[in-house]
Amino acid sequence: MSNKTIELEVSRTPELGMDFRPAHGPLQPVDLAEPELRSERMLINVGPQHPATHGVLRLVLELDGETVVRCLPHIGYLHSSFEKLGEYRTWNQVIPLTDRMDYLAPLIYNCAYAMAVEKMMGVEVTERCKVTRVIMMELDRIFSHLLWLGTWAIDVGAFTPFLYAFQQREKVYKLHEAYTGARITTSATRIGGMMADMPEGWDVGVREFINELPRTMDEIESLLSHNAIHIGRTQGVGVISAEEAIDMGLSGPNLRATGVPYDLRKDRPYYDYETYEFEVPIGEYGDCYDRYMVRLEEIRQSCRILHQALDRLPDGPMNVDDPRIILPSKTDLMNDMESMIHHFKLVMEGVKAPPGESHFSVEGSKGELGMYVVSDGGSKPVRWRIRPPSFVNLSAIPKLVEGGLLADVIMVNASLDIVLGEIDR
Amino acid sequence: MSTEAGSGYRDVPGSAETTGAVVSLPEGLERAHPTVPALKDQFADAFLRHEVVAGDEHVVFVDPTRLFQVLEWLKNDPEHAYNYLSDVTAVDYGGGRPLQVVYQLYSIPHRRVLRVKAELPLSALEVDSVVPLWSGANWLEREVYDMFGIHFRNHPDLRRILMPEVYAEGHPLRKDFPLRGRFSRAEQTRRALAQAPEDYYVPSDFGPGRDFQVVGWQEVGGEPVPVKEGEASGPPSRRPPKGSTEEGTSPSTTAP
Numbered sequence: 001m002s003n004k005t006i007e008l009e010v011s012r013t014p015e016l017g018m019d020f021r022p023a024h025g026p027l028q029p030v031d032l033a034e035p036e037l038r039s040e041r042m043l044i045n046v047g048p049q050h051p052a053t054h055g056v057l058r059l060v061l062e063l064d065g066e067t068v069v070r071c072l073p074h075i076g077y078l079h080s081s082f083e084k085l086g087e088y089r090t091w092n093q094v095i096p097l098t099d100r101m102d103y104l105a106p107l108i109y110n111c112a113y114a115m116a117v118e119k120m121m122g123v124e125v126t127e128r129c130k131v132t133r134v135i136m137m138e139l140d141r142i143f144s145h146l147l148w149l150g151t152w153a154i155d156v157g158a159f160t161p162f163l164y165a166f167q168q169r170e171k172v173y174k175l176h177e178a179y180t181g182a183r184i185t186t187s188a189t190r191i192g193g194m195m196a197d198m199p200e201g202w203d204v205g206v207r208e209f210i211n212e213l214p215r216t217m218d219e220i221e222s223l224l225s226h227n228a229i230h231i232g233r234t235q236g237v238g239v240i241s242a243e244e245a246i247d248m249g250l251s252g253p254n255l256r257a258t259g260v261p262y263d264l265r266k267d268r269p270y271y272d273y274e275t276y277e278f279e280v281p282i283g284e285y286g287d288c289y290d291r292y293m294v295r296l297e298e299i300r301q302s303c304r305i306l307h308q309a310l311d312r313l314p315d316g317p318m319n320v321d322d323p324r325i326i327l328p329s330k331t332d333l334m335n336d337m338e339s340m341i342h343h344f345k346l347v348m349e350g351v352k353a354p355p356g357e358s359h360f361s362v363e364g365s366k367g368e369l370g371m372y373v374v375s376d377g378g379s380k381p382v383r384w385r386i387r388p389p390s391f392v393n394l395s396a397i398p399k400l401v402e403g404g405l406l407a408d409v410i411m412v413n414a415s416l417d418i419v420l421g422e423i424d425r
Numbered sequence: 426m427s428t429e430a431g432s433g434y435r436d437v438p439g440s441a442e443t444t445g446a447v448v449s450l451p452e453g454l455e456r457a458h459p460t461v462p463a464l465k466d467q468f469a470d471a472f473l474r475h476e477v478v479a480g481d482e483h484v485v486f487v488d489p490t491r492l493f494q495v496l497e498w499l500k501n502d503p504e505h506a507y508n509y510l511s512d513v514t515a516v517d518y519g520g521g522r523p524l525q526v527v528y529q530l531y532s533i534p535h536r537r538v539l540r541v542k543a544e545l546p547l548s549a550l551e552v553d554s555v556v557p558l559w560s561g562a563n564w565l566e567r568e569v570y571d572m573f574g575i576h577f578r579n580h581p582d583l584r585r586i587l588m589p590e591v592y593a594e595g596h597p598l599r600k601d602f603p604l605r606g607r608f609s610r611a612e613q614t615r616r617a618l619a620q621a622p623e624d625y626y627v628p629s630d631f632g633p634g635r636d637f638q639v640v641g642w643q644e645v646g647g648e649p650v651p652v653k654e655g656e657a658s659g660p661p662s663r664r665p666p667k668g669s670t671e672e673g674t675s676p677s678t679t680a681p
Binding site for chain 1: 563
């Protein structure tokens with residue numbers, strides 16, 4: 001084997017600068033021919049501790065030059081066995097586990113779980129609760145997409161959109177905190193209602209946020225959408241066809257970017273989504289750029305839904321009027337024997353669900369978020385299963401990156417919008 | 426507990442009585458889902474029973490030995506076209522009862538949901554893989570295998586996915602699995618510390634490196650020559666001989 005040395009030569013004598021030190025001149029290679037390299041494939045390991053994997057994801061990549069020949073993802077580094085833990089908790093105690101899975105959109109997970117259990121129990125929540133949950137879910141869709149947008153911009157090499165997006169995200173954090181007392185681990189829902197009614201003026205805060213947001217979105221869009229570097233790195237990268245995407249079980253924006261208008265809010269509406277006016281953006285080519293455009297438009301559509309939901313937010317009770325599900329008020333508890341008994345039973349035993357099961361799906365920020373709950377009549381779930389959208393979306397990554405360049409792996413991974421807390425659960 | 430009318434409970438068929446199991450439906454409600462009677466006609470021998478739970482969710486129990494044919498028909502029949510596999514999971518009710526494998530299907534063209542279940546006795550936890558029908562089932566089935574120990578025949582890559590590959594305590598979501606694991610905390614710590622990543626993270630064992638992975642070195646004419654997998658004669662050493670770093674296989678070391 002021969003190693004050819006590339007010789008470098010300084011083309012010009014370095015001139016002396018003002019400080020009488022030689023200024024650095026550019027180095028000119030004498031011979032630009034590539035050195036003779038053996039055509040051997042290389043294995044490289046990305047992650048699990050790597051900022052561009054967006055969590056503890058490990059990818060083993062087999063490279064031929066710079067082309068990815070094979071990709072082998074390894075997950076499970078963040079496995080916390082939430083499903084097993086849920087079987088040892090009462091129905092309401094499971095709720096804090098749900099927001100720790102997808103900490104980028106905790107309220108969607110809180111709501112999805114409560115909706116699944118309520119559907120299984122046959123509990124119909126109040127109108128005010130329905131609209132509040134719609135507001136929460138759309139707010140967190142924006143919340144999650146903004147984080148995705150910021151980190152996506154970082155991955156493509158742009159820093160400014162990241163700051164713009166996180167500035168807006170901070171306002172949603174504040175709204176979370178105002179309602180639930182926590183910024184990320186919200187635990188906002190209860191079976192049959194919410195943990196509390198919204199604080200005075202909270203809806204005004206939401207309205208202010210969605211009034212300001214489109215201007216920031218315009219700014220971010222003007223920085224990215226027609227940016228040559230952004231387009232060059234994302235268009236035609238990580239392409240998947242509609243048939244393949246359905247075959248792989250992709251959902252959410254990743255599926256819609258291929259042109260399939262599958263959105264649970266339209267196809268299987270819950271909480272009167274059919275009465276809201278909004279559109280489902282779809283892509284055309286199924287590449288990274290389309291996924292970016294779809295999510296960008298979803299933020300604007302979520303703003304539309306939020307405006308309508310805030311307009312129709314009815315007065316009335318937040319929780320169902322059923323002492324077997326919802327704790328009595330403190331006044332009743334202190335003055336009324338029956339309420340005290342109910343309070344005691346609920347605190348000591350928890351809500352009891354009749355035997356049955358339900359698989360309930362909502363359109364989460366990452367895709368189809370299913371909650372499968374099984375009850376045997378007790379106060380704890382027999383089985384609590386999350387249909388994790390990121391998990392299924394990530395399983396398509398070998399198909400998306402194989403044959404592409406190593407640098408594109410980062411973009412494809414960013415475009416899938418995964419969250420490892422929910423993949424590993 | 427009773428589920429009287431009034432309050433927050435709405436009238437749900439199938440979950441009314443405390444029978445310990447979901448109640449089977451009268452004849453009429455079966456017609457509410459267009460796929461169920463067609464499936465019953467098509468697979469009279471494999472169709473075991475039909476339930477409606479939580480108001481409007483249709484569950485069909487089929488014979489596990491015919492499960493693949495049933496799902497294949499559901500996917501490919503244009504009248505039904507369940508082309509989207511939402512979820513594959515399993516339920517363990519404990520107490521020696523059979524495990525249920527659950528397939529949550531969705532038909533994008535017809536906007537229809539159907540849940541197909543198969544009950545597997547604990548003595549024969551085996552069912553055909555549906556990866557040939559939906560590629561997305563790959564990881565979902567691996568997770569069911571990891572968590573419940575159900576073996577999927579003809580699965581292309583049936584390995585543990587969430588738990589480590591050397592995990593020896595069993596399948597965590599089974600009801601007979603204790604919450605804190607089977608081993609003592611001391612034993613778990615000992616095993617975690619005793620793990621040598623090379624034991625199971627050697628790339629040649631994983632697949633992607635199999636074509637080119639150097640498994641050892643031998644002297645040919647005074648120079649060390651890499652031995653590829655399959656060429657080795659006798660046990661090769663895993664490390665290159667000393668003094669051969671400039672001949673190393675890693676391209677990253679040949680920088681100018």
